[in-house]
Amino acid sequence: MSLVGGELGEGALHVPVMVEEVLAKLVRGTESAILDCTVGEGGHALRILERSKCFLVGIDKDEQLLEVARKRLVRxxxxxxxxxxxxxxxxxVLALIGIPRVDGVLFDLGVSLRQLADPSRGFTYWGDAPLDMRMDRTGSLTAADLLETCTEEELERILREYGEEKYARSIARLIVAERERRPLRTARDLVELIYQAIPARARRTGGHPARRTFQALRIAVNRELEGLDRAIEMAFYLTKPGGRVVVLSYHSLEDRVAKSVFRRMEAAGIASILERKPLTPTRAERERNPRSRSAKLRAAALI
Ligand SMILES: C[S@@+](CC[C@H](N)C(=O)[O-])C[C@H]1O[C@@H](n2cnc3c(N)ncnc32)[C@H](O)[C@@H]1O
Structure with a gap:
């Protein structure tokens, strides 16, 4: 996750979270290859390349961010x-480039500030932004499609589970009633409904009233939790003995998945967990970058 200094313009960059903590777990000076599973615009990747002599493999679903990363890492x-x-x-990906195993794998889950900040990507709840929210723009289902096709029960589940939205039922009910009359296409269409569904008193606390609904839809559109356990587990099998797997998450459901995979890997004698409790950002980082506040870092060493 991220913060930006000043305006969210062209030059605005996602600020990588818990960089020193990530480097301390991942880079020990002897590694030959590191896999960054969520390279984004290359914030962590740049620091890994600076700090280590390794070869870095970076994966992301978002081609637009990869372009930024390519420029940023050019040296x-x-x-x-x-x-x-x-x-x-x-x-x-690793098989294709002939690197069967790496010395470290990093997951920095969630969304990048650049994705959030670009109105055309539809993650934002401001104005006439289209309800898109796809990280991979070649992926088919947009947030608008989801709002149009999900049943009321499914919408309620998404909002409650992924957004921890207390008013999930009334928001879902209003969405379904409204879509009978007109398609919900823009952030404004949805935000208006959310305002109607949440009592005025409750709207005054906990940040923007649409925040939880938008987060939930983003997680659903990008199927962020589906197969996450298998992906993290696979990372252990792609890592050499002595290597590290590091997961940074920003949502309690993601952290729960990471925690249970780490425990399973430890119980199977494949890895040892480096910290019993997840690390969190320092107070200074939280103040500097409020978006880092929910971050949790888990790390394990392969046996
Ligand atoms: C928090 S950002 C990563 C930021 C990056 N560490 C940096 O410092 O610039 C999360 C990234 O994960 C990507 N992402 C999310 N789910 C993914 C998946 N299943 N496969 C590949 N990339 C994914 C998003 O597109 C986004 O760029």
Missing amino acids: YVGRFFLTKADFREARS
Whole structure:
């Protein structure tokens, strides 16, 4: 996750979270290859390349962000390979470039500030932004499609589970009633309904009233939790003995998945967990970058 200094313009960059903590777990000076499963615009990747002599393989579903990363890492040409893929396909990506195992794998889950900040990507709840929210723009289902096709029960489940939205039922009910009259296409269409569904008193606390609904839809559109356990587990099998798997998450459901995979890997004698409790950002980082507040870092060493 991220913060930006000042305006969200062209030059605005996602600020990588818990960089020193990630480097301390991942980079020990002897590694030959590291896999960054969510390279985004290359914030962590750049620091890994600076700190280590390794070769970096970077995966992201978002081609637009990969372009930014390619430019940002240009001084390390020859030491990295970036490709558009889903991290669930990490094994095939490594096989394709002839690196069967790496010395470290990083997942920095969730969404990048640049995705959030670009109105045309539809993650934002401001104005006439289209309800898109796809990280992979070649993926078919947009948030608008989802709002049009899900049953009321399914919408309610998505909002409650992924957004922890207390008013999930009334928001889902209003969405279904409204879509009978007109398609919900823009952020404004949806935000208006959310305002109607949430009592005025409740709207005054907990940030923007649409925040939880938008987060839930984003998770559903990008199927962020589907197969996450298998992807993290696969990372352990792609890592050499002594290597590290590091997961940064921003949502309690993601962290729960990471925690249970780490425990399973430890119980199977495949890895040892480096910290019993997840690490969190320092107070200084939280103040500097409020978006880092929910971050949790888990790390394990392969046996
Ligand atoms: C928090 S950002 C990563 C930021 C990056 N560490 C940096 O410092 O610039 C999360 C990234 O994960 C990507 N992503 C999310 N789910 C993915 C998946 N299943 N496969 C590949 N990339 C994914 C998003 O497109 C986004 O760029």
